[in-house]
Amino acid sequence: MSDRTLRIRFEINGGSGDVETHPMARLLDVLREQLHLTGTKEGCGEGECGACSILLNGRLVNSCLIPAVHAEGAKIVTIEGVATGNQLHAVQRAFIECGGAQCGICTPGMVLAAADLLARNPSPTLDEIRSGLSGNLCRCTGYMRIFAAVVTAMREGVPT
Amino acid sequence: MPDPAIGRAVPRRDGVAKVTGRARYIDDLTMPGMLHGVTVRSPVARGIIRDIRYGSGVPWDEITVVQASDIPGRNVVALILEDQPYLADERVNHPEEPILLLAHRDKQMLEEARRLVTFDIEPLDPVFTIDEALSGERVIWGDDNIFKSYLVGRGDVDRAFDEAAIIVEGAYETGAQEQLYIEPNGMMAVAGPDSGVTVWGSMQCPYYVHKSLAGLFGWSVERIRVVQMETGGGFGGKEEYPSVIAGHVALLAWKSGRPVKMIYDRAEDMAATTKRHPSRTRHRTAVSADGRLLALEIDFVIDGGAYCTLSPVVLSRGTIHASGPYFCPNIRIRGRAVATNAPPHGAFRGFGAPQSIFALERHMDRVALAIGVAPEELRRRNFIRPGQVSAVGQVMRDPVDMSAILSRALDMSSYHEKRGRFDRENVRGRTRRGIGLATFMHGAGFTGSGEDHLASIVTVEGTRDGRVRVLSASTEIGQGTNTIFAQIAADALRLDVEDIEIAQPDTAFVPNSGPTVASRTCMVVGRLLENACRNLQHVLIDSGHLTSASGDFKPACVAYVEERGTLRASAQYQPREGAHWDDERYEGDAYGSYAWAAYVAEVTVDLDTYEIHVDDFVAVQEVGRVIHPVLATGQIEGGVAQAIGWALYEDVVWREGRMANSQMTNYIMPTSADLPTIRVHFEEVPYEGGPGGAKGIGELPMDGPAPAIANAVAHATGVDVRRVPLTPEALAQMLEVARV
Numbered sequence: 001m002s003d004r005t006l007r008i009r010f011e012i013n014g015g016s017g018d019v020e021t022h023p024m025a026r027l028l029d030v031l032r033e034q035l036h037l038t039g040t041k042e043g044c045g046e047g048e049c050g051a052c053s054i055l056l057n058g059r060l061v062n063s064c065l066i067p068a069v070h071a072e073g074a075k076i077v078t079i080e081g082v083a084t085g086n087q088l089h090a091v092q093r094a095f096i097e098c099g100g101a102q103c104g105i106c107t108p109g110m111v112l113a114a115a116d117l118l119a120r121n122p123s124p125t126l127d128e129i130r131s132g133l134s135g136n137l138c139r140c141t142g143y144m145r146i147f148a149a150v151v152t153a154m155r156e157g158v159p160t
Numbered sequence: 161m162p163d164p165a166i167g168r169a170v171p172r173r174d175g176v177a178k179v180t181g182r183a184r185y186i187d188d189l190t191m192p193g194m195l196h197g198v199t200v201r202s203p204v205a206r207g208i209i210r211d212i213r214y215g216s217g218v219p220w221d222e223i224t225v226v227q228a229s230d231i232p233g234r235n236v237v238a239l240i241l242e243d244q245p246y247l248a249d250e251r252v253n254h255p256e257e258p259i260l261l262l263a264h265r266d267k268q269m270l271e272e273a274r275r276l277v278t279f280d281i282e283p284l285d286p287v288f289t290i291d292e293a294l295s296g297e298r299v300i301w302g303d304d305n306i307f308k309s310y311l312v313g314r315g316d317v318d319r320a321f322d323e324a325a326i327i328v329e330g331a332y333e334t335g336a337q338e339q340l341y342i343e344p345n346g347m348m349a350v351a352g353p354d355s356g357v358t359v360w361g362s363m364q365c366p367y368y369v370h371k372s373l374a375g376l377f378g379w380s381v382e383r384i385r386v387v388q389m390e391t392g393g394g395f396g397g398k399e400e401y402p403s404v405i406a407g408h409v410a411l412l413a414w415k416s417g418r419p420v421k422m423i424y425d426r427a428e429d430m431a432a433t434t435k436r437h438p439s440r441t442r443h444r445t446a447v448s449a450d451g452r453l454l455a456l457e458i459d460f461v462i463d464g465g466a467y468c469t470l471s472p473v474v475l476s477r478g479t480i481h482a483s484g485p486y487f488c489p490n491i492r493i494r495g496r497a498v499a500t501n502a503p504p505h506g507a508f509r510g511f512g513a514p515q516s517i518f519a520l521e522r523h524m525d526r527v528a529l530a531i532g533v534a535p536e537e538l539r540r541r542n543f544i545r546p547g548q549v550s551a552v553g554q555v556m557r558d559p560v561d562m563s564a565i566l567s568r569a570l571d572m573s574s575y576h577e578k579r580g581r582f583d584r585e586n587v588r589g590r591t592r593r594g595i596g597l598a599t600f601m602h603g604a605g606f607t608g609s610g611e612d613h614l615a616s617i618v619t620v621e622g623t624r625d626g627r628v629r630v631l632s633a634s635t636e637i638g639q640g641t642n643t644i645f646a647q648i649a650a651d652a653l654r655l656d657v658e659d660i661e662i663a664q665p666d667t668a669f670v671p672n673s674g675p676t677v678a679s680r681t682c683m684v685v686g687r688l689l690e691n692a693c694r695n696l697q698h699v700l701i702d703s704g705h706l707t708s709a710s711g712d713f714k715p716a717c718v719a720y721v722e723e724r725g726t727l728r729a730s731a732q733y734q735p736r737e738g739a740h741w742d743d744e745r746y747e748g749d750a751y752g753s754y755a756w757a758a759y760v761a762e763v764t765v766d767l768d769t770y771e772i773h774v775d776d777f778v779a780v781q782e783v784g785r786v787i788h789p790v791l792a793t794g795q796i797e798g799g800v801a802q803a804i805g806w807a808l809y810e811d812v813v814w815r816e817g818r819m820a821n822s823q824m825t826n827y828i829m830p831t832s833a834d835l836p837t838i839r840v841h842f843e844e845v846p847y848e849g850g851p852g853g854a855k856g857i858g859e860l861p862m863d864g865p866a867p868a869i870a871n872a873v874a875h876a877t878g879v880d881v882r883r884v885p886l887t888p889e890a891l892a893q894m895l896e897v898a899r900v
Contacts, residue, residue: 032187032188037181038181038184038187038188039180039181039182040181041185041187041342041343041392042187042344043342043343043344043426043824044426044823044824045425045426046426046823046824046825048823048824048825049342049824051342078181079180079181080180080181082180083180088176088179088180092179092180095175095179096171096172096175096176096179097171098790099169099172099790099791099793099794100179101172101174101175101178101179102393102638102639102640102794102798103341103342103343103391103392103393103394103637103638104174104177104178104179104183104390104392104638105185105341105342105343105392105393106342107178107179107181108179108181111179129832130832130833131832131833133832134831134832134833135831136832137342137824137829137831138342138832139339139340139341139342139393139395139798139802139829140393140638140639140794140798141794141797141798141801142794142797142798142799142800142801142802142830142835142838143797143801143832143835144793144794144797144835144837144838145790145793145794145797146832147832
């Protein structure tokens with residue numbers, strides 16, 4: 001990798017982001033190390049586990065696979081941007097109530113994936129929930145409590 | 161007095177922090193001037209280190225390098241034996257064995273430096289399989305490659321076989337399994353001559369790390385401090401290995417004089433750290449024509465890898481569980497843990513029991529087939545009952561009704577209806593369906609006198625505002641320790657759960673409540689917590705601030721703390737009354753209690769792709785009183801999912817002692833799209849030795865699914881399944897054999 005850095009500007013969690021970084025730096029590292037948004041986790045570094053999921057221009061992506069340069073001008077939402085102040089998102093409340101979070105390391109990515117799923121499909125079937133979350137691995141729950149959380153949030157009606 | 165908290169789904173303690181991303185894991189921690197650390201590992205399975213070369217291309221004078229000769233104390237990872245070094249000195253005994261440690265502030269340069277180190281190693285002939293190890297042709301450990309062996313049993317086995325009309329034999333194998341916690345292992349350390357060593361990290365057992373670091377530095381334990389950060393899953397994988405990483409990072413911090421953080425990437429974590437022991441079990445069973453077990457002869461062998469680590473205790477649990485929830489008058493079980501030149505295998509949920517129970521429960525179906533009795537009937541006729549004795553001579557004193565648990569599981573799964581229907585329908589088309597079951601038990605807490613030796617302690621203290629803080633070394637690793645501890649303390653003191661705080665496990669402040677393993681946290685440590693709370697009430701009663709245990713704790717606590725400053729009480733584990741264990745003969749009361757279960761799996765097998773899908777899963781168990789219904793259900797569902805992975809997908813591919821598929825891309829764990837609905841039911845029978853009547857729960861669900869699925873696949877296809885994982889490749893091979 002060359003030593004050349006680039007200034008990259010983007011919108012993040014409703015505010016503005018402005019970093020100086022290698023264009024090919026992983027967006028995950030920019031978020032965690034430069035912006036100190038450590039809620040986005042690294043589980044595998046190869047796009048398999050989904051612990052580093054974020055929303056980039058409204059799409060759920062693995063930030064470990066996204067070069068920082070792709071963030072130029074983008075709109076980014078990380079787990080830190082899901083709650084409104086102290087008011088948790090319906091999906092977050094449902095994860096707590098239903099036991100969707102155990103060790104918590106997949107949870108930020110899983111919450112984003114679940115919120116994204118409900119934003120795109122406000123009343124998914126169980127099969128749609130299963131396939132909609134299949135890019136996010138959880139080793140603790142066996143997913144059942146996560147499905148229950150999505151169904152609970154769905155019934156509450158998720159703001160889009 | 162508030163409503164009792166036990167039995168209710170109170171809000172999870174760490175819930176808000178986890179769903180908002182605010183929970184702090186080790187990689188979220190940084191310090192000014194911090195360096196990153198990496199490990200340089202052996203490229204070969206076995207050999208003698210002749211030379212270490214540092215290639216040019218990085219400024220080596222800027223890089224901190226630690227080798228075995230830099231170690232200030234003893235180069236030994238303190239576990240059961242003292243055979244494993246922190247850093248290989250003259251010899252390497254497995255691929256990925258740590259030889260050198262490097263630290264620098266620039267992660268990228270560090271990676272380059274790691275690649276520039278080469279070793280000149282004179283290779284020695286390695287041992288890679290259980291059979292090679294047992295043959296003793298090449299001795300790689302001790303005199304005979306055997307870390308530990310047990311011979312347990314009762315009755316006259318030889319005579320029973322001599323007289324038996326029907327004898328059924330079989331051999332069964334299970335593969336290694338990666339714990340695959342989603343948070344890789346990691347640690348950070350500061351170290352100095354004045355400050356001593358402080359380590360923060362992802363771990364299950366702060367005091368294991370503490371003990372090992374004291375030996376590594378040759379210091380008294382007061383100079384060592386270990387702090388557990390939020391831990392992203394463990395499953396046993398963060399029981400013993402964190403002691404290694406903590407030692408490495410502390411050595412780098414000591415030599416560089418700077419804080420050092422070391423986070424494994426996924427490939428390193430999978431290739432270098434512990435996995436579930438591969439196993440091979442041979443069964444020989446004498447049975448009467450009407451299905452009574454007359455004699456069991458079981459030979460259980462596990463592959464321990466290159467160093468002893470925890471293999472003797474994994475073997476012990478596997479051996480004791482090898483005869484399952486059955487009574488048989490004549491039993492002989494031989495257990496052996498052998499050495500191979502693979503990275504050491506270690507703790508993983510179930511700890512040896514899933515391996516020996518897989519063999520037994522698959523064998524029971526084969527025995528049933530041999531004598532023409534239904535699988536559930538054979539089991540029913542042999543379930544152990546109160547007053548009967550186990551293989552190691554434990555008299556079952558507590559209520560146990562395996563037959564009722566089995567009946568419930570058969571009902572919930574519509575077992576009989578489906579078994580008949582699948583039998584009729586499995587004649588055409590390119591899919592086959594099957595249903596299978598497993599019945600089993602899991603002992604909670606350390607085996608035998610283990611808890612007596614641990615002598616765990618829990619402390620509670622009252623605060624100036626009348627709240628109570630729980631101090632223990634028992635870690636929250638996702639299973640819900642902090643939530644259930646709050647429930648247990650709240651009920652013991654008649655407080656609201658919100659009035660209970662749980663201190664972060666930090667060896668500078670919390671007593672040693674033992675390791676967070678062996679399904680012991682709820683039952684054993686939870687009971688100590690209950691006792692500590694009672695002792696706290698007694699302090700207030702003795703001082704006159706409280707008239708009785710049913711009095712109002714809060715004002716009494718506030719007044720006491722204001723007058724005297726500190727309100728504290730502890731409880732230490734006391735040997736169970738009436739329990740006896742003979743370590744020499746390996747006989748007696750092996751566990752304080754057992755959880756009992758019957759699981760049923762329903763599968764579809766695709767005869768073109770050889771894929772197996774689990775369509776329905778029913779898990780019925782008796783775990784004493786359920787403390788928290790949502791958390792308990794989550795424990796069962798998560799364990800079942802992990803066991804379905806072990807049964808069907810998770811295949812560690814070995815090449816020359818090294819894991820060849822150390823990536824999530826080619827080591828496949830279940831996704832949300834792969835699993836059936838897991839239906840969980842608890843039969844609640846309060847256990848008087850546990851807090852609020854609870855027993856252990858965490859490991860139980862790992863034991864039953866693999867044999868239930870294997871039995872279902874055998875039912876669907878007629879294939880005599882003898883091993884897991886049942887990958888499509890493995891099933892294809894078994895079907896070919898069946899056709900020949």
